[in-house]
Amino acid sequence: MSDPSSAIARLNALVGEVVDLRNAAALVGWDERVSMPPGGVAVHGDMAATIQRIAHEKFTSAELGHAIGAAARELESLPPDSEPKRLVNVTARDYDRAVRVPSEYVEEHAYVASAAHQAWKEARAQSRYGIFQPHLEKVVRLGQQYAGFFQPVAHPYDALIDPYEPGILTSEIQEIFDVLRPRQVELVRAIQERRVEQPSFAEAYYDEHEMLAFSTEVISAFGFDWNRGRQDKSTHPFATPIGSDDVRITTRFNNRHPFEMLFAAMHEAGHALYEQGVSPAWNRTLVRGGASLGMHESQSRLWENVVGRSLPFWQHFFPHLQRRFSSQLSGVTLETFHRGINQVRPSLIRVEADEVTYNLHVMVRVEIEIAMLTGAISTDDAPAYWNAKMKEYLGTVPDTDANGILQDMHWSIGLFGYFATYTLGNLIALQLWQTYTEDDPQWAERMQRGDFRTLREWLRAALHQHGRGYQPRDLVTRITGHSVSTEPYLEYLESKYGELYGVSPAARA
């Protein structure tokens, strides 16, 4: 990129080392969940802690801070959009955030999270919130302390969202929720009233290996690059990049939910396509990777839901699936199958939620986080608050705290400010989709032929290649011409589910 004695080359060498260590930490994490024998827990814990600590020390060093300053001065005359300038900007932004957080805080956070996670596992197993509550109290206090490092912010929660979704404000999220909430609640209610009986094909027995083979066929058609990635089994599906050229996804099979494996594969492949699509120019820099969690989620949800649960997709793939599972699917029509995989049912559990109810689960969590953070409610009040919100938004109340406030792992590992990114992902997916389908009027015919190349290349050119080079909100505007918006998403939801369930959008007006 530049001569080795330049300031930018010096910065790249220092950052490259940090990237190498973070990649190694990612590999250790992957290994822990995929390959590690049970006895390896302690040695993996030590490895991960040491690598992460050294990476943090190196990244927050004064030497690196000076290198950023020198590189910025060296590049002063370049246009703001030039590659080296974007690289320095991303590095400077990450650096500024990292140095605001004292090492003692990082260590205390790790310590609190480790204890909280143990307590949460026990609390959930026994469905006793009381076991977890004192730990959640500490997690909330750490959140408040964290927000303090970033004063002045308009809202303390802004500081907590920022690591996951740089630049978005609490007020914007609240506005988004205020638009989504009534229309999604209404749509759920209307679908519920139809009392549509669900088809029974999903209750048959499906062979795991055949389902894996079909999933592989689908994500290969999406364009997952097996030369620069792999797929394994793990307890919970996830995607993890060890750099752009080694992107790993996992899947699982559950007899009671035989299609979960397929949709999880599409979801994780969506994440992977993003990572694999980042320009090689960003290798071994902090620009590699996704622009934000919401942006990442837009890709997984686009491939899983907008593509993978659509009619044109199954017009191509349903005959393939039927050939693999002839006895289970012989009498099933395409339309029945399509409705079956788009079943709407308010459930207690977020990870089992469908497209229509998902955001409502997210709102419960984000609203409770904000309320605890600002002291509007105490951690003692949280379960009652949770249950009341579930009743209000989904019309259902958890039978136990295990199926309620204790269901998600996030708080137990100190993730606070993360949940809204799921909803942002849903919205951005449909904004991108709308722009893509305008750009490519042949999209449906292509999909009916099983051809996803145009979509994939469009996403790569518009989004993937840039990595973290632009702020997520700027990227959305750059690609779609609009800032983050609810309309394409709501239109999609009301139109798709209106048709599937015979619910006219007009009916709700």
Add this chain to the structure above:
Amino acid sequence: MSDPSSAIARLNALVGEVVDLRNAAALVGWDERVSMPPGGVAVHGDMAATIQRIAHEKFTSAELGHAIGAAARELESLPPDSEPKRLVNVTARDYDRAVRVPSEYVEEHAYVASAAHQAWKEARAQSRYGIFQPHLEKVVRLGQQYAGFFQPVAHPYDALIDPYEPGILTSEIQEIFDVLRPRQVELVRAIQERRVEQPSFAEAYYDEHEMLAFSTEVISAFGFDWNRGRQDKSTHPFATPIGSDDVRITTRFNNRHPFEMLFAAMHEAGHALYEQGVSPAWNRTLVRGGASLGMHESQSRLWENVVGRSLPFWQHFFPHLQRRFSSQLSGVTLETFHRGINQVRPSLIRVEADEVTYNLHVMVRVEIEIAMLTGAISTDDAPAYWNAKMKEYLGTVPDTDANGILQDMHWSIGLFGYFATYTLGNLIALQLWQTYTEDDPQWAERMQRGDFRTLREWLRAALHQHGRGYQPRDLVTRITGHSVSTEPYLEYLESKYGELYGVSPAARA
């Protein structure tokens, strides 16, 4: 082990960090050979280089040097054999060796080895030594330079053996070779003269999965701890510890050599049992691991050859094998099978060599290394030297350099001084075995019952638990009452193969 403010605790913290990084490097290496998609080469190379460099910097830091000194002073009054003292001794020994080697040398070595490895691959593929020769020249010169860092030594080669086999001298290895050579050459010659026809069962088709299942049965019986280890497939079998509680072995299947998978599994399980048997007290210290490569090889060869190619072993396992491969082995007697897996045939290739010829391959390599290092021969002369030695020791001359001097990877990655450890492993295995069978007169009956617990626990108590806590030569003396000796090995070889091939040891006198 001690209060956290003590000097020994401070040393342990610093060393623990280095151990974590080395474990991570081992994991990256394992992943590269087992899991990595092809595209991951560059990102893995960067990770490995950065981790190793940081580990080296941290290990050779002045801070760590001072911590060793402080810990040594703190422990002055303890007996020399106490655990903390052994720990400090091992650390000091490694530190003293590491700081003698300048970083510039380490970097140049990595650079030369990387280029040499590429050249070697090409040279071997084309069987053109000339492609590799200039690189070998550099490797030899680096070897000479390395020896210079350790002056005074009795022989420059002493410095090159030391990292692999601490404490052994070139003169001792030469004496050992002088005893082994005539007796092994004579034994090979005598067996050749018998012209015993080899049984044909090994030429049948064996199912890979069934062979893997049988290998697993065998190494489970040996005591491989699946809770603290795993087995995968890779191009070349190897064993790698990510600490004592996560020890990984690999295997491979080759249709043309269907039993290779089984014996490789036993071999690697032997390495793994050593690593898994190190006392947990040594976790996260430099005392963890095997005392030397020769010591390690003694364990792999003991389980593979002394146990796994013995008659009592197959008295138990042959019926199991016959049940799994009834068509291939139905007419085969135990005796025929036993002779078949102990076939002696002078070959060109070391890794295909049998127990009787193996050391002769090693001698060719070690003698050529010493001759090049001291300048007795030039790298230009090396192929002719190689072929002459092969003729002299094994009665066979390589048809090509690919099957001769270019066959082994070692020199191409800068491993110089390594080969003798294979022969030391053979000798030590039989010394340990002799002592064990004296201690446990029931050994044969146990083996005929498939019971390996007494042997395994004996090895653990005598050897494994100590890790690197004692110098290998002291360990051998401590366990067997003798220093490294050729007699148990030669007796075993002459007796076993004398019987199998009807060659009386007296005949050679």
